[in-house]
Amino acid sequence: MTQLTCFKAYDVRGQLGDELNEEIAYKIGRAYAQHLNAKRVVVGCDVRETSEDLKLALAQGLMDSGCDVIDIGMTGTEEIYFAAFYLDVDGGIEVTASHNPMDYNGMKFVGRGALPISGDSGLRAIQQLAEANDFKPALNVGVLTQQSILQAYVKHLLTYIDITKLKPLKLVVNSGNGAAGHVIDAIEQAFVAANIPITFIKVHHEPDAQFPNGIPNPLLPENRAATADAVRLHQADMGIAWDGDFDRCFLFDETGEFIEGYYIIGLLAQAFLAKHPHEKIIHDPRLTWNTIDIVTKSGGTPVLSKTGHAFIKERMRLENAIYGGEMSAHHYFRDFAYCDSGMIPWLLVAELINTKAQPISTLVSAQIQAYPCSGEINYRVENANKVIDSILAHFAKDQPLIDKTDGISLEFAQWRFNLRTSNTEPLLRLNVESRGDVKLVGARVKEVESIIGL
Numbered sequence: 001m002t003q004l005t006c007f008k009a010y011d012v013r014g015q016l017g018d019e020l021n022e023e024i025a026y027k028i029g030r031a032y033a034q035h036l037n038a039k040r041v042v043v044g045c046d047v048r049e050t051s052e053d054l055k056l057a058l059a060q061g062l063m064d065s066g067c068d069v070i071d072i073g074m075t076g077t078e079e080i081y082f083a084a085f086y087l088d089v090d091g092g093i094e095v096t097a098s099h100n101p102m103d104y105n106g107m108k109f110v111g112r113g114a115l116p117i118s119g120d121s122g123l124r125a126i127q128q129l130a131e132a133n134d135f136k137p138a139l140n141v142g143v144l145t146q147q148s149i150l151q152a153y154v155k156h157l158l159t160y161i162d163i164t165k166l167k168p169l170k171l172v173v174n175s176g177n178g179a180a181g182h183v184i185d186a187i188e189q190a191f192v193a194a195n196i197p198i199t200f201i202k203v204h205h206e207p208d209a210q211f212p213n214g215i216p217n218p219l220l221p222e223n224r225a226a227t228a229d230a231v232r233l234h235q236a237d238m239g240i241a242w243d244g245d246f247d248r249c250f251l252f253d254e255t256g257e258f259i260e261g262y263y264i265i266g267l268l269a270q271a272f273l274a275k276h277p278h279e280k281i282i283h284d285p286r287l288t289w290n291t292i293d294i295v296t297k298s299g300g301t302p303v304l305s306k307t308g309h310a311f312i313k314e315r316m317r318l319e320n321a322i323y324g325g326e327m328s329a330h331h332y333f334r335d336f337a338y339c340d341s342g343m344i345p346w347l348l349v350a351e352l353i354n355t356k357a358q359p360i361s362t363l364v365s366a367q368i369q370a371y372p373c374s375g376e377i378n379y380r381v382e383n384a385n386k387v388i389d390s391i392l393a394h395f396a397k398d399q400p401l402i403d404k405t406d407g408i409s410l411e412f413a414q415w416r417f418n419l420r421t422s423n424t425e426p427l428l429r430l431n432v433e434s435r436g437d438v439k440l441v442g443a444r445v446k447e448v449e450s451i452i453g454l
Contacts (some may be wrong), residue, residue, distance in 0.1 A: 006106070007127040010118040011096060015108035016050055020105055022057035024130070025095075028107065031129035034136060035122060036111060037085050038090035040068045042083040045073030045095035046245050047207040048181045050105050055095045057108070059144055066138030071146050074207065076246040082153045084114040091117070096245040099217035108245075114337035115332065118310040152163045154186045160335070160344050161351040168197040169350055172230040172239040172252070176216025176223070177208040180246040183343060198350070201234050203227060216243050218250035219329070221258075227370045228256035237353060238360050240346045248329040248343040251349060253361040260375055262287045263364045264345065265325030266294040269431020271348050272323045273298035281318050282324030282332070284408045284433040286418045290371040291325070306406040306448055327376070327431070370453040373433040374445050379452055381428050384421045388428075391419060391451050415444050428452070 004024060006014030010066065012028065014020035041062050045051035059069045059257055067090075072083055076096045084092035086332040097104040109117040109126070129135070132208045175181040184200060191198045203226055204213045214223055218241040231239040231252050239252030251259045269281045269291060277299045283291045284307040296303040305315040309330060316338040324332035330340045353360055381387050388408060401411040407420025407429075415434040422429060430448060434440040 001131050004131050011108045016103050025054045025057040026061040027130040029058040030065050030135045031126045033062045033065035033067040035126050038067045040089045042070045042089045042092040044072045044080050048211050050147040051207040053096045063142035067142050068142040069144045069289040072149055077384050078341045079249050082115045083149050085109045098245045099215055099243045114339050116310050116313045150186050150417040157343050161347050163196050166196050167354045170199045170236040171357055172201045172236045174227040174241040175205050177204045177211050177213055178216040180242040181205045203230050218319050224258050227252055231256040242342050246342040247340050249345050250329055254359045261329040262327040263367045266290045266367050269295050271352055273300045276322055280319045280321040282321045284326045285409050287327050287373050287433050371433050372438040372441050374441050379428045379429045384428050387452055396450050415440055
């Protein structure tokens with residue numbers, strides 16, 4: 001039995017060659033179909049050079065297990081999510097490495113109705129079947145067909161807003177040479193057909209497998225300049241940038257300033273609760289005070305969940321929450337089968353800019369002042385658990401409120417922090433926030449760093 005190291009906590013992700021290749025993709029297809037007893041599955045892929053061949057090998061594995069395959073072409077992950085609940089299929093697989101380096105690729109899986117498959121919800125079973133490489137013979141070989149779901153998907157996206165309320169807006173959109181461009185083009189066509197006065201300024205728009213402008217990951221500060229510069233140059237109302245499979249979107253205000261994902265959660269929660277009062281909003285433990293404050297004041301119920309898409313989606317279904325947000329720019333929507341979307345957030349914010357007749361900087365400025373934060377800071381450490389124990393011991397005298405939903409969250413009267421380990425690397429991830437005191441955030445970051453040994 002060959003161990004497959006490309007299976008991670010939530011998905012498949014590996015270095016091309018020994019860790020992930022067409023032979024392994026074929027086995028994954030066989031294993032997925034057998035585990036789900038699937039009769040029809042939808043597949044798609046991002047723009048990377050190897051994605052198409054990996055997708056075809058995956059599809060062959062599915063078909064050799066007797067499963068019909070619908071190929072929806074070059075897509076973002078959320079188009080697979082949409083197809084999995086829009087079409088009559090048993091599940092969907094997106095071949096993507098998102099924002100990983102050039103020599104990587106991977107896969108993301110869902111079942112019927114876009115139910116997540118990860119961790120303990122089927123991914124380990126698929127891994128074991130693929131590693132054993134001992135598959136049941138199929139009575140028939142499945143059939144491969146191509147189908148576009150783009151127009152139906154865009155039509156669904158536009159149900160989240162009232163497009164008749166959209167006034168003239170100028171938006172910079174940066175697809176990072178990734179997969180998002182074709183969706184923006186389709187949304188633009190829909191706006192033109194409905195006489196909606198939205199102007200798109202397209203940056204790094206065309207898909208390019210070489211990613212000449214760097215791997216699409218706007219979470220990295222060095223990848224933000226192109227969007228910020230274009231916003232300032234064109235005096236746009238907002239900038240939007242996506243990662244490689246566009247399940248995350250990152251927003252910039254009208255001055256080109258990057259807006260931390262934490263504050264977008266508050267903004268979207270407010271927008272949903274204005275239309276749907278008394279609903280539940282899911283949030284992660286890293287930064288919480290702003291979200292809890294806004295949701296509570298807006299008449300909703302904030303619900304804490306462990307970080308990670310599988311945990312957020314599971315909790316959203318359990319609570320029937322209308323919206324969930326992670327500060328890492330993953331936003332989840334009940335009407336999108338509780339899945340994350342990188343397109344719905346910016347549409348909602350564009351609508352907010354119009355309905356409130358305020359620039360986006362004004363919409364978030366009060367939040368940023370009320371709860372300044374450090375953003376996520378990563379530390380490479382030898383023994384993460386030992387460091388966490390030292391930090392707990394250091395602050396024990398202050399008798400903070402302690403929550404261990406995900407890592408450790410320590411709450412004091414004027415500040416709080418969350419410290420958690422990475423699922424994939426020997427890293428500690430720190431987030432600090434305060435009640436209106438920027439200097440306190442900086443001081444407490446230094447205090448925690450001194451215990452880490454920096």
